[in-house]
Amino acid sequence: MKIVMEEAPALKDAIEAIVNLVEEGVFEIGEEGVKLKAMDPSQISMISFSMPKKIFREYSAGEQKRIGLDISKFSKMLARGVSGESVEMGVEEGRLILTFKGGKKKRTFRLPLLDLGEGLEREPKIEYKNSVVINADALREVLKDAKLVSTHITLIADEKKFRVEIKGDDGEISEEFEKDGVALKELKVGAPAKATYPLSYMEDMIKAAKSETDITIYLENDRPLKMEYAVAGAEAKYYLAPRIESA
Amino acid sequence: MKIVMEEAPALKDAIEAIVNLVEEGVFEIGEEGVKLKAMDPSQISMISFSMPKKIFREYSAGEQKRIGLDISKFSKMLARGVSGESVEMGVEEGRLILTFKGGKKKRTFRLPLLDLGEGLEREPKIEYKNSVVINADALREVLKDAKLVSTHITLIADEKKFRVEIKGDDGEISEEFEKDGVALKELKVGAPAKATYPLSYMEDMIKAAKSETDITIYLENDRPLKMEYAVAGAEAKYYLAPRIESA
Amino acid sequence: MKIVMEEAPALKDAIEAIVNLVEEGVFEIGEEGVKLKAMDPSQISMISFSMPKKIFREYSAGEQKRIGLDISKFSKMLARGVSGESVEMGVEEGRLILTFKGGKKKRTFRLPLLDLGEGLEREPKIEYKNSVVINADALREVLKDAKLVSTHITLIADEKKFRVEIKGDDGEISEEFEKDGVALKELKVGAPAKATYPLSYMEDMIKAAKSETDITIYLENDRPLKMEYAVAGAEAKYYLAPRIESA
Numbered sequence: 087m088k089i090v091m092e093e094a095p096a097l098k099d100a101i102e103a104i105v106n107l108v109e110e111g112v113f114e115i116g117e118e119g120v121k122l123k124a125m126d127p128s129q130i131s132m133i134s135f136s137m138p139k140k141i142f143r144e145y146s147a148g149e150q151k152r153i154g155l156d157i158s159k160f161s162k163m164l165a166r167g168v169s170g171e172s173v174e175m176g177v178e179e180g181r182l183i184l185t186f187k188g189g190k191k192k193r194t195f196r197l198p199l200l201d202l203g204e205g206l207e208r209e210p211k212i213e214y215k216n217s218v219v220i221n222a223d224a225l226r227e228v229l230k231d232a233k234l235v236s237t238h239i240t241l242i243a244d245e246k247k248f249r250v251e252i253k254g255d256d257g258e259i260s261e262e263f264e265k266d267g268v269a270l271k272e273l274k275v276g277a278p279a280k281a282t283y284p285l286s287y288m289e290d291m292i293k294a295a296k297s298e299t300d301i302t303i304y305l306e307n308d309r310p311l312k313m314e315y316a317v318a319g320a321e322a323k324y325y326l327a328p329r330i331e332s333a
Numbered sequence: 334m335k336i337v338m339e340e341a342p343a344l345k346d347a348i349e350a351i352v353n354l355v356e357e358g359v360f361e362i363g364e365e366g367v368k369l370k371a372m373d374p375s376q377i378s379m380i381s382f383s384m385p386k387k388i389f390r391e392y393s394a395g396e397q398k399r400i401g402l403d404i405s406k407f408s409k410m411l412a413r414g415v416s417g418e419s420v421e422m423g424v425e426e427g428r429l430i431l432t433f434k435g436g437k438k439k440r441t442f443r444l445p446l447l448d449l450g451e452g453l454e455r456e457p458k459i460e461y462k463n464s465v466v467i468n469a470d471a472l473r474e475v476l477k478d479a480k481l482v483s484t485h486i487t488l489i490a491d492e493k494k495f496r497v498e499i500k501g502d503d504g505e506i507s508e509e510f511e512k513d514g515v516a517l518k519e520l521k522v523g524a525p526a527k528a529t530y531p532l533s534y535m536e537d538m539i540k541a542a543k544s545e546t547d548i549t550i551y552l553e554n555d556r557p558l559k560m561e562y563a564v565a566g567a568e569a570k571y572y573l574a575p576r577i578e579s580a
Numbered sequence: 581m582k583i584v585m586e587e588a589p590a591l592k593d594a595i596e597a598i599v600n601l602v603e604e605g606v607f608e609i610g611e612e613g614v615k616l617k618a619m620d621p622s623q624i625s626m627i628s629f630s631m632p633k634k635i636f637r638e639y640s641a642g643e644q645k646r647i648g649l650d651i652s653k654f655s656k657m658l659a660r661g662v663s664g665e666s667v668e669m670g671v672e673e674g675r676l677i678l679t680f681k682g683g684k685k686k687r688t689f690r691l692p693l694l695d696l697g698e699g700l701e702r703e704p705k706i707e708y709k710n711s712v713v714i715n716a717d718a719l720r721e722v723l724k725d726a727k728l729v730s731t732h733i734t735l736i737a738d739e740k741k742f743r744v745e746i747k748g749d750d751g752e753i754s755e756e757f758e759k760d761g762v763a764l765k766e767l768k769v770g771a772p773a774k775a776t777y778p779l780s781y782m783e784d785m786i787k788a789a790k791s792e793t794d795i796t797i798y799l800e801n802d803r804p805l806k807m808e809y810a811v812a813g814a815e816a817k818y819y820l821a822p823r824i825e826s827a
Contacts, residue, residue, distance in 0.1 A: 159728075181752075190757065190760035196753070197751045198750075198751065234406075257428075259441065269436075481653075504689060504690050504692065505675075509686045510684065512684070
């Protein structure tokens with residue numbers, strides 16, 4: 087395996103989409119690119135992450151198809167790359183070899199591979215009839231509002247508006263977005279939907295999204311939410327289980 | 334009651350003058366504006382705060398004349414307002430309704446009212462013969478110096494100078510200000526005065542003052558200090574009990 | 581003794597070179613300038629610090645030749661000086677008197693002198709055959725890399741390269757610098773050398789170095805490292821004991 091990213095910080099930005107949810111994970115190094123599917127330890131959320139071959143300067147998959155890593159340590163090593171440096175990834179003697187190059191300086195980081203067993207995660211098969219495209223920062227602000235009064239947030243999509251409701255002991259909040267091309271970019275509603283999700287997971291899921299990123303949220307009544315966005319050429323896709331109110 | 338502030342952050346800035354000293358308080362919604370008088374829980378300091386009707390875009394007092402609030406939660410909700418948004422306050426079903434509006438987005442926060450009983454705070458009636466007008470940042474720097482060696486600060490005003498003295502186990506500090514139009518703007522002394530006050534309260538009292546604000550301090554020998562300044566159109570007035578050295 | 585520094589923050593910057601390693605110390609006030617030699621409490625590192633007379637606006641040594649101080653408190657007082665203020669140091673009644681002046685404001689800080697006994701620290705006498713001149717920020721980045729996997733760092737100088745190696749349970753790192761005039765300014769090797777040092781001390785030793793400072797490191801096999809740099813006209817010289825691997 088030899089995979090080279092022209093700008094080291096871009097790889098760090100992409101991996102950021104995983105590190106907030108899972109501590110360990112298996113990267114699958116395929117002919118078409120790198121993939122990772124993982125559930126967070128509490129099994130409330132799932133990530134399906136992929137980096138297509140084309141975002142790399144050099145890409146050859148090699149023999150070892152599965153690379154188990156401590157994602158947190160991997161991310162911290164990547165974070166040491168600076169603009170102007172390339173980063174090359176290889177595997178040697180049971181270790182991931184990360185080589186940063188730039189100018190007359192060369193840095194090599196070695197990270198032990200983990201034996202994590204087969205990944206059996208399957209993505210939920212849900213036909214979503216509703217989707218919302220919202221600006222990443224606008225969504226982040228909604229979550230900050232929500233945290234003032236609760237740990238959960240209710241998302242509601244109907245034909246005209248995207249709404250959120252948050253209820254807690256310290257107060258209540260309701261917010262309405264009409265399609266404005268700035269915060270709410272798109273609103274497609276097949277059948278109005280409403281569901282409640284844990285705030286902290288939503289925060290972690292959008293942490294890697296850059297300010298002006300479009301976030302697509304798919305929503306069905308009391309079903310898992312699906313969220314998608316692009317970061318540094320990679321695609322991050324998340325599923326998040328709803329909280330079902332006991333009747 | 335319907336009260337609208339054109340720029341939401343201005344209301345947050347004004348309320349900042351209260352939140353550092355008191356956790357709960359009763360706003361009186363009068364014909365001429367909003368007032369609040371409260372003592373801090375330790376009864377060492379008192380605030381008398383007022384926002385005149387004219388700083389609001391819309392102002393109608395309504396039936397409910399007294400609004401008891403958790404000031405800290407109120408302030409955190411106000412802090413969610415951004416430049417370009419207006420904020421409207423109303424009362425409904427025992428709750429304060431805060432509505433932020435700007436563009437095609439509308440956010441409504443509801444905060445339960447508190448039943449806090451009659452406010453009986455009375456402002457001390459002291460005829461001050463001495464006053465000092467000092468720049469807010471200059472005063473902040475004095476307090477930072479003072480914290481290095483003590484928890485109290487002695488203020489001294491005489492005909493020529495405004496002085497502070499701080500004594501502690503870790504050292505001593507003395508500072509002198511002559512009227513210079515920059516740090517010390519004004520010095521009126523009827524009878525030289527000297528008194529010692531707790532630093533942490535003074536810090537809290539000036540926290541809401543913007544950098545270039547003029548702070549007026551009224552001083553008498555071993556009597557409560559009075560401090561006044563304006564913030565976002567509101568007037569903040571504080572009293573602070575002196576520490577009397579036992580003879 | 582009367583010593584005046586034109587710009588108070590410069591004195592703070594210089595003292596910064598000491599405060600990170602030693603808590604108390606004795607300044608020797610000589611005819612040619614101010615010196616301090618001290619070991620850190622764990623006796624793993626040593627500093628030899630000097631400020632030549634010429635960096636001061638006024639300098640007269642006076643009778644008291646040795647000034648024992650709590651360096652941390654001294655540094656915090658100096659940190660209160662601002663650009664545009666001068667600072668004067670004198671001694672009075674067993675206390676160091678620091679006077680900041682600027683405009684119509686005068687601030688005097690008094691710090692008790694400590695009776696710290698005779699300083700007997702002697703600098704190691706080592707003839708170094710190897711030296712490396714490296715940019716301060718580049719060295720700081722090396723130490724940040726190293727912290728990811730270990731508490732120690734191995735420095736290696738040979739004819740062509742300056743290298744570092746770091747090994748720990750969480751991975752391994754190796755870095756190579758060729759002379760490039762940017763990160764590695766100079767490399768003089770008489771006999772290739774290699775030794776291992778504790779990271780946290782190296783961090784503390786370079787903390788006072790400004791971004792573009794040249795740091796000179798002298799290196800011998802398993803001998804103490806010597807490090808030198810200039811800050812605000814003062815010269816900071818450090819020694820650091822190596823970790824010797826048991827055979």
